[in-house]
Amino acid sequence: MEDLLYLAHRIPYPPNKGDKIRSWHILKHLAERWRVHLGCFIDYPEDWQHTGFLDGICASTCFVPLPKLKARARSLTGLLRGEALSVACYRDASMRDWVRATVERVKPRAAFLYSSQTGVYLDELSGLRTVMDLVDVDSDKWAQYAQSRRGAMRWLYEREARTLGRFEAEVAAQVDACLLVSEPEAALFRERVPRAARKTFALTSSVDTERFSIGRAYPNPYPAGGPVIAFTGAMDYWPNVDAVCWFAEEILPLVRALVPDARFTIVGFKPTPEVQALAGLPGVTVTGAIADTRDYIAHADCIVAPLRVARGIQNKVLEAMAMEKPVVASRQAAQGLVGMRPGELAVADTAASIAEAVVAVLTGGPGVPDGQAARRRVLADYGWEANLKVLDRVLAP
DSSP states (O other), rough: OEEEEEEESSOSSSSOSSHHHHHHHHHHHHHHEEEEEEEEESSSSGGGGGGHHHHSSSEEEEEEEEEEHHHHHHHHHHHHTOOOHHHHTOHHHHHHHHHHHHHHHHHOOOOEEEEEGGGGGGGGGSEEEEEEESSSSSHHHHHHHHHHOOOOEEEEEEEEEEHHHHHHHHHHHSSEEEESSSHHHHHHHHOGGGGGGGGEOOOOOOBBTTTTSSOOOOOOOOOOOSOOEEEESSSHHHHHHHHHHHHIIIIIIHHHHHHTOEEEEEEEESSOOHHHHGSSSSSSOOSSSSSSSHHHHTTEEEEEEOOOOOOOOOHHHHHHHHTTOOOEEEHHHTTTTTTTTTOOOOOOHHHHHOOOOOOOOHHHHHOOOOHHHHHHHHHHHHHHHHHTTHHHHHOOO
């Protein structure tokens, strides 16, 4: 085995949220083929318990704490330097020292960098074959955020979109290959950074189809009552917060006008105060952290993904489809899924059309997604084993 340096903006384990699902499957794949030297940041205190597990599969590791207050303080320095706040946050002397020392000590042949922010360490990787997984075109996500804000926050988000866009282009110029989460996302990046077009590829985010299946009995976590509509995701992530607030406040009342006993359950850890307050609305439940998301998916009557701001591929959609559940998604949440056919996924844009699609699922109306067809699509196009072959190709000398 040859040596490879793997840098990530967040510890790639456990795979309990979108970016960590992708980074974990990539790390597991690489660790079977390379001696991996992992450097990453830890932003949630509870994640420190998983460092021993990663020590066991990597040749060496470096874990750097990044608590929220420290991250915010560093981000503010970006204002003074004219750089993206989300980039300034990850400039860390101890991580730079570890990268430099590891490169000198083990002389890795290649480096894999997860998320554009790790590009701040590219200067230490001269002579290595470098692959950057941008995941999403984050600069465009910040531009979307800006559209829903006013005043100072709109200015700040627009600034982040501009400065991060410049940084993404600079990173692309320095690396040997850029990866993105889907072909539409890769196409967008090629359009924005044409000089990097020939080295930009899609490594399609996928789902563990064995883990997310109906091949075992799942305990029912829901109390007795009417049909359940569920949303799953990290509930401290703003696009998820916006989605569940929109659904609970504007869409659910339209659904309950026709299906009075319909219930909406928000499943995910770290719900913000805004999300917790939704539990005071009729028919709404907020779970907080739970042991196994699959229990909630398996026993829901409908899974919804009404995101108004989204990039790339939504794991919540793939996981539900893999478990043969009917999914109603916004166009933004479905935009990264290529080749979907009628009957595999219901896509709607407005509050009224999303409510109509959900009611159809709950009452057996026309146009309801077929769960078995949905799983077949996932098996055909969204398995990790096949899609990770792109990574092997771009890392080849």
